[in-house]
Amino acid sequence: MTGVLPSQVLESMIISGEILASPAIDPAQIQPASLDLRLGTIAYRVRASFLAGHGQSVSARLDEFEMHRIDLSQGAVLEKGCVYVVPLMESLALPDDISAVANAKSSTGRLDLLTRTITDGGEEFDRIRPGYTGPLFAEICPRSFSVLVRPGMRLNQIRFRTGQAVLDDDTLRAVHAQTPLVDGPAVIQDGLGFSVDLRLPGSTLVGYRAKPHTGVIDLDRIGAYDAADYWENVHSDDGRIILDPGAFYILVSREAVHIPPQYAAEMAPYLAMVGEFRVHYAGFFDPGFGHDAVGGTGSRGVLEVRCHEAPFVLEHGQIVGRLVYEKMSEVPQQLYGSGIASNYQGQGLKLSKHFKNPS
Known part of the structure; x- marks a missing residue:
């Protein structure tokens, strides 16, 4: 099985404990070839963007760079121009032959909301090494607009793969x-x-x-x-x-x-x-x-x-x-746009879903 893992395999990974979450994953998080990741309950305002680095944990680096903590449980504003780290509700216990890559969701990118995934021991943004076991964190930097966020919001997504999937x-x-x-x-x-x-x-x-x-x-x-x-x-x-x-x-x-x-x-x-x-x-x-x-x-x-x-x-x-x-390692059982409320199928020039359609 070589390639990007589809929705039905992600469901199996959740059942087997290779993808973990608290609270449990909502089926709506599972996309045809990726899993939406949810914000946790605390945001850490930090002095600067950082990577954990080899052999170091994100929590330890937060001790170095944290300025203050923000409780998200009732909703809180992440201010334009500031950098935040938010523990995600999901964590991983990947087999040695599965790696992952993360990215911002479409609506996140269209708001100029720089959102990247970092991990313990991570030396690159958005890249999760094969066999990674540990927590996931979102680094969030609003670039154009301040945003109000709450726990459970899905700003980024993760895709899993085995072997060489890229087409030459x-x-x-x-x-x-x-x-x-x-x-x-x-x-x-x-x-x-x-x-x-x-x-x-x-x-x-x-x-x-x-x-x-x-x-x-x-x-x-x-x-x-x-x-x-x-x-x-x-x-x-x-x-x-x-x-x-x-x-x-x-x-x-x-x-x-x-x-x-x-x-x-x-x-x-x-x-x-x-x-x-x-x-x-x-x-x-x-x-x-x-x-x-x-x-x-x-x-x-x-x-x-x-x-x-x-x-x-x-x-x-x-x-x-x-x-x-x-x-793909196999064709997903559910495709983009067909019955999963995809926001941007058949799109042209279009702002994020938060804005009214122009008259």
């Missing part, structure tokens, strides 16, 4: 030839390249930019906030925009992406030499993404873009990132 370029070309992965020519080099759409049909609106001074967002409130209170519209008449250093943008891919049921994918940032910006804050694409979208043409990828260092001209059709495809 030749295999990816063969998959695309059999089942198109994008609705146009496929640019395949270290994964499937995707570009930015700055010429949306019938509109000059091409994206949104986060406003610098806004109110708090309660992450439990869905469709509750007016986008205009938190976002500026970004328009383009000529298929280009200038990214401002430090600003956060929501844009959309030109390609409609398709993830066949027997594969999963992860969004990776494009090479830094292309430009001083990052397109990678929420990165998992589940099996079935774009598979049963309207017209069967796939779903656009929403891009969470932050510019660094210097203003940068971004032009229509410019390659900005890539999708790394992985094979």
